[in-house]
Amino acid sequence: MVLEALKYMVLGMGIVFLFLYLMVVILNWQHKLVEKYFPQKEEPSATPSKRDKLKKVAAITAAIAHMKKSN
Amino acid sequence: MVLEALKYMVLGMGIVFLFLYLMVVILNWQHKLVEKYFPQKEEPSATPSKRDKLKKVAAITAAIAHMKKSN
Amino acid sequence: MVLEALKYMVLGMGIVFLFLYLMVVILNWQHKLVEKYFPQKEEPSATPSKRDKLKKVAAITAAIAHMKKSN
Amino acid sequence: MKKRLIGFVLALLVVMIPIGAIATVSHMTDENKSAVHHEEHQEKSIGSLIEGFYKQTGIYAIFNPQEGAKNALGEEMSTFHQSFGRIIMIGIAFLLFYLAIAKGFEPLLLIPIGFGGLLANIPLANIIGDHGFIGELYKAGIANELFPLLIFMGVGAMTDFGPLLANPKTALLGAAAQFGIFGTLVGAVALSQMGVFDFTLQDAAAISIIGGADGPTSIFIASKLAPDLLGAIAVAAYSYMALVPVIQPPIMRALTTPEERRIKMKTTREVRKLEKILFPLTVLVLTILILPESSPLIGALTFGNFVRESGVVERLSKTMQNELINIVTIFLGLAVGSKLAAEKFLVPETLGILLLGLVAFAIGTAAGVIMGKIMNKFSKEPINPLIGAAGVSAVPMAARVANKEGMREDPTNVLLMHAMGPNVAGVIGSAVAAGVLLSIF
Amino acid sequence: MKKRLIGFVLALLVVMIPIGAIATVSHMTDENKSAVHHEEHQEKSIGSLIEGFYKQTGIYAIFNPQEGAKNALGEEMSTFHQSFGRIIMIGIAFLLFYLAIAKGFEPLLLIPIGFGGLLANIPLANIIGDHGFIGELYKAGIANELFPLLIFMGVGAMTDFGPLLANPKTALLGAAAQFGIFGTLVGAVALSQMGVFDFTLQDAAAISIIGGADGPTSIFIASKLAPDLLGAIAVAAYSYMALVPVIQPPIMRALTTPEERRIKMKTTREVRKLEKILFPLTVLVLTILILPESSPLIGALTFGNFVRESGVVERLSKTMQNELINIVTIFLGLAVGSKLAAEKFLVPETLGILLLGLVAFAIGTAAGVIMGKIMNKFSKEPINPLIGAAGVSAVPMAARVANKEGMREDPTNVLLMHAMGPNVAGVIGSAVAAGVLLSIF
Amino acid sequence: MKKRLIGFVLALLVVMIPIGAIATVSHMTDENKSAVHHEEHQEKSIGSLIEGFYKQTGIYAIFNPQEGAKNALGEEMSTFHQSFGRIIMIGIAFLLFYLAIAKGFEPLLLIPIGFGGLLANIPLANIIGDHGFIGELYKAGIANELFPLLIFMGVGAMTDFGPLLANPKTALLGAAAQFGIFGTLVGAVALSQMGVFDFTLQDAAAISIIGGADGPTSIFIASKLAPDLLGAIAVAAYSYMALVPVIQPPIMRALTTPEERRIKMKTTREVRKLEKILFPLTVLVLTILILPESSPLIGALTFGNFVRESGVVERLSKTMQNELINIVTIFLGLAVGSKLAAEKFLVPETLGILLLGLVAFAIGTAAGVIMGKIMNKFSKEPINPLIGAAGVSAVPMAARVANKEGMREDPTNVLLMHAMGPNVAGVIGSAVAAGVLLSIF
Ligand code: NA
């Protein structure tokens, strides 16, 4: 029984390492592929965040107005 | 088989048209009934939303004014 | 049958009153225990909401400052 | 657009070539498998098709009721229920919509219930049957008591028991008001004995619970003791809860003097967070010790309230109070509505249910007010008997009515918070009463 | 931290002492009960363990397909479907993701469907089987028609039928466009007769409904008439709905003259709240009288719409439009995706479904436009035939396409609101057509 | 008010006249049908009623346990479990509430689990039985593995795998930490062999998975391999996850030198959107190829993450992260709590589970740290061994603990983002380990 459990341990840790090691390899390889075939453009995700900031400012302005009213 | 499918087609299109035609007739008739028995009052649902809008505009204006003053 | 229903009525109202009366007793007793062992501190629940308000004010101030700069 | 088209064509090719090429080959062997099916359908002339279709219309089914025809549940329907019965029920559904929309009667439940009722009365369709979608909802949540308890959970998460904790003894008003339930039980049995109605003890109990003025409790009990009466009981319960501002005031005024109605009560003490957290646990333990039969109802209610008051699981509390209760309300309403099928609702029992429900409400109100008068006599602190009427629950409508009646006599007399105590105690009171009834039958 | 640790140790003691002390004693008697289990497992060498494990990998299953191996539902699979079939299907799932993310094709459904397809093609796993989680979702909502109807409820709650009420006669355009369904039915039967395809009448009907351009209706009908084709039908329906801006314009231009496309329509009248409230009830009553078979679909749609327009149950309406439809979309998508298992999808029928679906869309569009031309001839008020194309439904995409085509000829010609009328009528039209097909088979 | 009353009376008449008139007539024939029922109930004196009621109270049941009495599931209970057992369990439920509220221990799950435990220990009530509402929740989502997978879906939708993508090799730390699972498995088997515990291999596997530090994974595995131990395993898993800040630091300090704890790591690179989209698909494909048994867990996790990262189905992603996961958490918690019934929890096994779970956490932490030291030796870039401890998962608590320990040595050393890599890898790691265990048994 204990021997068997030890075998399962070896098998289990082996597979866990195998799985995650393969994942590491593929992710590294994928990173290279992405960099090669889809080279970094000027990140478009920055622009919307600016827009978000403006939105926040607008929201804050409205909030100030609201606070005044409720005073 | 094809003949049968053709019959189903005639039947089906007939029922679809019948259904939607009756719907058109009833909707027109319903429109007249509504106009007759529930004549258009000064729509009350428009007023609150307008009022809300005005409130918002006022609040925002006030906030901007406040900010300018505090400059 | 009616007699039986009357018995159920007596039993039922008895239990309802018993239950809620015991609840009253326990709640009163619980109130005293709470007052005794957890005497009223300066209510801490008020402070966070104040703190929240202060945070809001701070955020708004920062936002206004930001807007001024970006003008 | 062009790019998109090209992309699509390419995509289609990618899909089609393997499918077309490989799959066709791999399937060549079983190609003649389904050729046989074609013959099954036998040729019909267009005339017989139209006739066949006509016999499947609702018009035909309603104007040509047939002896021995069965409903979606496989039970035989009388020709009356197949024809005029359905028309009347559709009318009643429209009436419920009118009351909900124009009069504001508990629309959250009466609209789904009414619509469920509409759908339940469609001839030939199987919507409330075994594979129909409302039938499935019924199986999923009414047959196994799940939906009313989830609603009760949401009610617990939405209820602040603070006013009760501030003045616990007002809970006794919530106890007295349950006399509406038990008094009506006696009346229903007596009238059945006299041959006026024809209710079994179980039926009578399920009907009487309407006097508890709690929708989920009524549905829970009815689904256990008298599932056939569920539709009428639910409709009566919610209708009368909506009618509290009409039913209660005359009774309240008849039983109190203007002086009593002017009694001002002491301002309530502040309630500590810890007391609120302990409250649901206290109530549940009491239930465990005294009345385990009530524990599904009170368990759900106190769970919701504990999640609310614990203060550490805000997201669960909000979900219970909003999305979960909304979804369950939609499903519960439709499923309860399925019991508004003509053959279930258009029976003499319904008349009895409507009448007895009204009586139960009235008795409960009166008992609460009278208990208020008694407590006012014996209590050190003054108690305005009007708040006794709030003991029927119907949260928070009955408390508002008590407040309004108080302000009619004296506009400076704000009873709302005082009335909330018996009001929420009434919820517990009728859950206890429900447990008693379940333990008897 | 220290306090916490002490608290925990104390807590642990409180738990452990009673458990350790009392429970051990109380269980002394049955201690030797489970000692037997130990022997059951028989010893294996580490080598045989690794080999055994290797035989449970997906690589082994895919590269060593076995005659007579069964899928999660207990049906035998061909070796092709066990090996290349799965690889192709995984490719198709990726294609769907690509179309959804990069091309914006109905991502709300194609992403869950595609992912369900991925999970359905995992060898040895039982995800779509009887106790697998997607299998359970399928049983919970597709097998009993619940999910598509809940989606339809949400669609009803999201749809404003105002444009149709403003100009009811445009509903006839929504009727004409259903010719896509019935025309394709004839074609499918004819081609099956000729041996090109191999569809039964039921199959042909389920496929033709793709021409109705309504996802939930297609899924509802397919799950009833041809559950084995469900995956391909759903994918085709949603793909073509996404492709409306590609499929429709050439047909619309081919069938209309520039003058016709420039026709301006009268501004629509204002629609009263009361008309909007009555509309769902009117449609439902009509369904009850004429076509009870359509009542699940139209019942769900009108219920959602009634909840929306009643105006008194805002919280239910919002829940239907958001959380409920989102949750159901996730479940429905995964469950439908389970029909993308290789052995169900990689069959010659799929090719036929994709082709016939495209044909159905095209015929429907053409029929709508032609009906528009006819109505323009006979109507007092001018009708732009382009809005006929919106009659296929695919709400609101088809209406936008009609608007865009109109503005191509004349940038001042805003047809959007006029096109919304036939567009929403098309939803009702295909639900009616679905009812006809159900009543025939 | 008057108008309302008149409206109501009119409405009532409309309802009552047809019901009263027509229905009574149509039912005259079967009026004597139910008169028989009345006799069934036999008369009891008020004394015997009270006695009968007393025998149905919880007090009676707890203080008069009876040999051979059965629980809600029809299994015999010992008298200990009927009496003191229930009292102890109610105490334990209160302890869980205390830990959740006052100490902040994973309240989202411990509050529903604790309350489910309370409800499960109510004598005579059938809440966890076949038609009880928690019993129904159990059947609806635990018995068929649905709820833990839906939670995992939500976890996927809430998790940002960016830190792992920025530095993939830290995933190996998440692999090493799974030694907690397999090491404990060996230990549990050895101790069972020696007669200290009494666990089968399946039991031991289900217990060891606590070392994976993932609630849903633990529940998923326990419900498959050892459903009787589910309650104790779930409580242990969530309690220890909450105790990560207590359990891990001493181990981390014992195994590292101050110099190692001061190691600063390179700032992580930016991760591209496309990588994040591809990540869940990559992991799923790997699972399909290597370990199909893990695919329900990893499938649900990657589905949630794919919906999140695809960026085109924001509304589904938000629903998964909020309403859906909240609703399922409530249901899952209550259903798991039903396994806290005294007769399931107050058994010697529970003690073993609590101890072994703690050991599993400790071994996992140690293995992660040691792997960190090894990798630091052989890697070009410096790796702080503290982040290895985050490999047990317990997202994001363990990563925060690693960060805090780092800052204790050097306040400028911010390890949080570096620790998130192994932290999220640990989720995948224990899902893989779970798949291995499932494939063995
Ligand atoms: Na009540």
Ligand code: NA
């Ligand atoms: Na359509």
Ligand code: NA
């Ligand atoms: Na883990």
